[in-house]
Amino acid sequence: MNHQHMELAAGRWLELDFVEQLANVGSEVERAILWRTKGNSDYAGRALERALELLGLTVADKKNKRRLRELTRMREALLDYFYADNRYSSSDSLWQSYFNGFAYAARRHK
Numbered sequence: 001m002n003h004q005h006m007e008l009a010a011g012r013w014l015e016l017d018f019v020e021q022l023a024n025v026g027s028e029v030e031r032a033i034l035w036r037t038k039g040n041s042d043y044a045g046r047a048l049e050r051a052l053e054l055l056g057l058t059v060a061d062k063k064n065k066r067r068l069r070e071l072t073r074m075r076e077a078l079l080d081y082f083y084a085d086n087r088y089s090s091s092d093s094l095w096q097s098y099f100n101g102f103a104y105a106a107r108r109h110k
Contacts, residue, residue: 013057018067021058023106025051026099032082033092048082 013021028051035044052075058064059071081090 013054014061014063017109018058018064019102019105019109021054021061021064022099022102025054025058026095026102028054029078029095029099033095036082037092044082048078051078 016024028047031047032044032051035041035047055071055075055078059068059075064071077088077090078095080086080088081095
């Protein structure tokens with residue numbers, strides 16, 4: 001697999017706790033929303049690919065095995081929202097609200 005986040009994929013991702021991992025996923029989702037809003041589908045797609053890569057690293061992290069259902073459902077909902085027919089009725093504000101909690105918690109944790 002060709003990773004965009006080489007250093008993280010090489011093992012540094014495992015050093016982050018769950019909240020920090022999802023805060024990073026959320027920052028890429030935020031970028032995807034921003035670029036889609038600006039009409040740049042290429043950049044939006046690239047940002048979403050990075051988000052999905054980080055989400056995949058989060059799923060693969062053994063300390064998150066209790067959260068696999070949440071993580072895989074999140075992946076499904078993100079793909080549905082950005083690439084399919086949005087059957088889960090997601091919105092930009094819903095995703096921003098979901099991930100903002102992780103970003104806030106990660107900042108407070110540091």
